[in-house]
Amino acid sequence: MTRYHGAYAEWRQDPEGFWTEAAKAIDWDVPPAQILATAEAPSGRWFEGAQCNTCYNCVDRHVRAGHGARAAIRYDSPVTGTKDVYSYDRLLAEVSALASVLRARGVGRGDRVLIYMPMVPEALVAMLASARLGAVHSVVFGGFSAEELALRIDDAKPAAIVSASCGIEPARIVAYKPLLDAALDRAAHDVPHCLILQRERQRCDLLAGRDEDYATVVGAALAAGETTDCVPVAATDPLYILYTSGTTGRPKGVVRDNGGHMVALRWSMEHHYGLEPGETFWAASDVGWVVGHSYICYGPLLHGCATVLYEGKPTGTPDAGAFWRVIAEHEVAALFTAPTALRAIRKVDPDGLAIAPHDLSGFRTLFLAGERSDATTVAWAREKLGRPVVDHWWQTETGWPMTGNPVGLGLLPVRPGAAGVPMPGYDIRVLDDAGSEVPPGTLGNIVCKLPLPPAGFTGLWGAKERYHETYFAEFPGYYATSDAGFRDAEGYVHIMARTDDVINVAGHRLSTGSIEEAISSHPDVAECAVVGRADDLKGQVPLGFVVLKDGVARDAATLGRELVALVRDRVGPVAAFRETLCVTRLPKTRSGKILRGTMQKLADGEEVRVPPALEEPQILDEIRSALRAHLDKPAHA
Template sequence: MAGEYKELYEGWKRDPEGFWGKAAETIDWYKPADKVFDEDAGVYGRWFAGAECNTCYNAVDRHVEAGRGDQDAIIYDSPITGTKARYSYSDVKKQVEGLAAVLLDQGVEKGDRVIIYMPMIPQASFAMLACARIGAIHSVVFGGFAANELATRLNDAKPKAIVSSSCGIEPNRTIAYKPLLDEAIELATHKPSALIIFQRDQLSCDLTEERDVDYARAVDAVIAEGRSVPCVPVAATDPLYILYTSGTTGQPKGVVRDNGGHLVALNWSMQYLYDIKPGEVFWAASDVGWVVGHSYIVYAPMIYGATTVLFEGKPVGTPDAGTFWRVINEYNVAALFTAPTAFRAIKKEDPKGEFIAKYDLSCLRTLFLAGERADPDTVQWAEDMLKVPVIDHWWQTETGWAIAANPVGVELLPVVHGSPTVAMPGYDVQIVGADGHPVPANEMGNIVIKLPMAPGNLPGLWQNDERFRTSYLDEFPGYYQTGDAGYMDENGYLYIMSRTDDIINVAGHRLSTGAMEEVLSAHPDVAECAVIGIADKLKGQLPAGFVVLKTGVDRAPIDIEKELIGLVREKIGPVAAFKIAVAVDRLPKTRSGKILRGTMRAIADHEDYRMPATIDDPAILDEIEHALREHGI
């Protein structure tokens, strides 16, 4: 592979510290780094050791000071509520300073944690930036999570305050947040001292006088006073945020993102990966509760000085399959970044692309897909309909930005359907076998990244270095284990084929089947269970729960299945999309008692499979196939 990408990648490999040191020149520092990379710090080393910076200053203040305060920073579009708003960089500064003052008044200080439990409204972005401004560490929890999921995060992060909203709004229902918050606090052993609640017109909530603060009233009062809140310098290695990702045991892992490496990597990516220029409009159609929302709705576009779109809606049904095209047309969007699920939904509703013809999309240069494997059919449809490059790229909550991509801002490499293209600077990606040795090109293996990780990647888990080591580093010493399996071809193109653990990908949301199994097994009629992810054309994967009922249960299995579906919805949340519960007589197991989930998944997906040599009773597989058929799968 010749060309500019190869030159860039090999230049990084020759001198990684020189490469990232130069990239760091685009960031404003209070104090430059003593070392670009300190290999003796942290678990595997730390980037920009000794430097001091502030993420909010780089995302907001410096653009205002540079005379670009009137430029749009955030465009808010909510077809669900019929609301549109634009916030310039100066507007954002005013709102963020106001909320930062309110947080300070509630006793939040540098290093304290703040949980943000918000829908897709501008105040969610303001809350993240306000925490960054005062050196507090935010942890955003997606509004679709149930109370007990929120409680586990309260106990782990131990926040001083929670910033939330009175409700979240879906196309067909309104979700009251305050009861969920109150229940989570009741369940949690750690009790935050303050709740700052943004009241929405669609559904307000009662506030308790001794603990709850009215967000808008408090912020407006600060702004009326003309009070300023300066950005607090923090170490580049200090945490900016904690983002919880499902663990294989169901106990969430708090992925930490530091300030300095995050600033440098995201700023670099906007130019070289996404080919965006300052002032252009970039739209990541995701949610602030997920890593894509952190990186590419809130932080990267604003650090870079672009305009970001914050969209509260769905690709279909708000009001139709043309809503994405309306937004692109209306706001002159240069690049769209979303999950393949969104395009599968649009394709299902409008297979001929009739809505596309109603809008002028000449402003759109590129479509980026991530969050799950982009199936070739969907990529081809998007290419045919939009007539722009459709770029699949691969990254994780842990990495914070793309491991493998097609670097459009460097050069557009040939697009190969089914591949997120090639490794980016910062990532030495290798395919190894179970013994840790490299495997030949085109051979399946474990996808690993040679340490150190790139700037912006997790330096560890929140207050749990040991779990970080055991989860990611111990299996292949000297490498980060991605948990994905796949192969690399002779041209360096990467192919991600499956997860190597029990995390499943539902519409771009990584969810733990282990957590769902815990919920199912808690039902009084369930003896044992297994949850697998089965292929779904729309969402990528859907969880399916297989349960063996206790002896002597004389209720109709269909009634229990309905209860189990409701239970997972209550305990994990609607985000799990759990709709398939199947009562079976037995689960297929090895002679040592290990449930053969992979074989069950192959049966559900109608794939060829080899009879496991260690299976206890092969007849059980026929029983599983029969049960799935009866459930229409």
């Protein structure tokens, strides 16, 4: 029996009482005087008057409780052949030493520390050391261009930067230091101190007077036994700035607080993900994204779990069994990954043969988020793994799941295609463009009634007006998610597309997600993306980009007719789906999100700026060539 309905009702009846109880799991230097104050921000200010330190709650308190020997970080790097385990004792020593080094260079409470690192333990150490000092960290995805990095340097104005000589990928080495140097040359803000982790695969030159060798200075601090006490900060003080793409080209610096962030993440580790302290959790993402912040670094450590830090890919490092090897070797209880990672594995290993060699007896749950989880991929994973596959939905701005299926409270029935039910703290509504609620099953704008729960973003760094205009002006009293979807009769939330991806075909609003769902059910299709191409008669018509499974060769015209029939059967003739374009791969961000907006602009012949998060920019030229060839041929009958 699930306890979800009781927990959600408890929150609805007494929100402040609910979060007061959850806050008891956090160690406070000064307890909160007020649980929720809403005067200064539409998203609310949680635990007003409290003082705390996030690093203390992630590291020190576990050591003080006698758990110092417990594993904290399990580092696994197939691209370098390296594995390492950091105990909580070791993590405390490393974090305290780096904090001492940063403090000696003038970093203190409220200062910013920019972190530009690959997936190495030192990245988490830098995040925690910043939090230890009461500073505000801003992690920039390693390998971002010099231009994008310079924009973030000028916006955050860091007192110090922690970086590395390079990042290592299966087929290439990404030299970080030249990108960092170019960004610092471009930026108006001067950064006086840079700590550089030298990686043996490709070392770099250090600039005298600014750059210092990370291992040398931190090693000296460790040898000298230097320690740093945790600096208490207000619960409402910022913990980090995380930049997300903005429609104007200027990145948006999402601000996360300390107190509410800790309370919500620790609650979610127990009640949503169903983990116990001492177990191992793996979020297969990157520290540069919100998943890396919430569930590689902070969530597991707040709960006293071990977190897996994986420097590799779902396939190619070395094969489609990479994820299952990591789960088996590190005794992972729950994996959180993007559906696109599973689709990549399924494309190479459709029969799941790479699973069998690995002992997954301790593995309980697979969680999916980041992209819409199509029912075909969910069914494949559930069949091959024999485990619950739980889709859930959240955003950089919320910091933790808005909807899901709470394993820790007891699983609800899994409905493929749905992203679960609202979590306590989230009052999810579906509105039409005029702001009125729509009936169950009707496509609309997904919004959340204010205030947001703890861990919801408290602003955009240095952009108060933009914060209000972007998220709260369109539907007063609600947070606008910019996602479109519906709630079914049982209350499950279905996220169908970004609102920008809802297409208008001859006056009918259609979600690209529903068309993709039909296409992905075809046995030869590994993954797909649907965009709306401009059409003089109908306004827009859907265009499907399709990637076939490895080893499958199909006549394009025949496949196109089969897909048209599938869409007509499952969505209806109203979709007016007639165009299929087979491609070898889709343009994605480094976190695995398909760049549908970019693909739509290409389909319409518009000028396209290369997105900074695009993993392989050459894919855009492949898409352009495929589109030119396609548009010279007649559409499928």
